[in-house]
Amino acid sequence: MSQSFYEQSAVDIQGNAVSMSDYKGKVVLVVNTASECGFTHQYKPLEHLYQLYKDQGFVVLGFPCNQFGGQEKGDEATISQFCELNFGVSFPLFSKVDVNGTEAAPLYKFLKSSAKGLLGSESIKWNFTKFLINKDGKVLKRYSPTIKPENLMTEIETLLK
Structure with a gap:
C-alpha cells in the first residue's frame, strides 16, 4: 500500500482520474458523504469551510458512499x-466509493x-466521517x-499558518 x-x-x-498530488501544499479534509443521511446537512458547513479557507490553501474532498443504510442511491x-x-x-466531489470491505x-x-477510529478500529462506522490531512500530506486525525x-475551524486555521 502506498505510504x-x-x-x-x-x-x-x-x-x-485525479491524483491527490494535485492537492500538494494544501490542508485537505476528506469526507465520505451521502444524500439521504441524517448528517447530510453537513454539506452546508463543509461548503462554508471551503469558501472561507480555499484561498488560503484549504480544500474539502467529498466521496459519496452507499455503504451505510443505502443512503446514496443516485x-x-x-x-x-x-x-x-x-x-x-462547489468543493470537489468524487465518484461513489466503498470505504469498507474488500x-x-x-x-x-x-x-x-x-488514522484509526475508536478503539483502534480501521472500519468507518457511518457517513460523514472526516479525515484531516496537513500540507505535507500527513493524515493527522479522523473525526x-x-x-x-x-x-x-481552529485546527484548520492552525494548519494553514
Missing part, C-alpha cells in the same frame, strides 16, 4: 446535481490505516460523523 496521501488517486464525479450526475442545488456545493477504495484503505465541520 503517502499524495501517492493516492481517485476518480472525480465527472469520471476523470448516480454521479444525480449526486452532483443534488449537492449543488440543495447545498451550493472493495474499499485504495484511498480509503490508506486513510483508515493512517466521527457527529463532529460538526465548524468545530474544525
